[in-house]
Amino acid sequence: DVKVTQSSRYLVKRTGEKVFLECVQDMDHENMFWYRQDPGLGLRLIYFSYDVKMKEKGDIPEGYSVSREKKERFSLILESASTNQTSMYLCASSWTGGADNEKLFFGSGTQLSVL
């Protein structure tokens, strides 16, 4: 089975801190994504990557950056955390080609609280 692992299930940080959210997938997927999920707003795409060292902005990239130095790992960085970044963060991955390439495989999520 495909496994997408997010490093932390719950995280509490203070305003202004630099925060790293890590995501690792074990199926050699080319594509990786970061979403945030907020009540009443659904899932919104922050950043995605189609290959190592490549990144693309999603719908809400402001206040975030990403890093993809290795194919299996995609990191989301909050340069200076703010209270409005308190949210559930979901990482996902997918193939570029082959069967079922359109579907996403999700990690379990990281609930981030910024105090």
Next chain:
Amino acid sequence: SQQGEEDPQALSIQEGENATMNCSYKTSINNLQWYRQNSGRGLVHLILIRSNEREKHSGRLRVTLDTSKKSSSLLITASRAADTASYFCATEGSGYSTLTFGKGTMLLVSP
């Protein structure tokens, strides 16, 4: 953004009943997908229907797609308490694009 919109926002039924959720979207799509999320966890892919398909089945799930109305429905037959979760539709737009998710329908199935 062509975010899908699910309807209803919440649905409460008894075990054994059928549950129907609807999704509407705004622009042309390549495919539409349904995902399930158990409370506080990640999403799990359920089923994908392509723009040239009208109906698809997977176990107790039945999905329909009406591209003329830009809408889809997910039917879960003979619901079980374990089906309690949030259900999201997601659309992939025409041309190469990322998935855009709706806000979800919360389904509660009571024993």
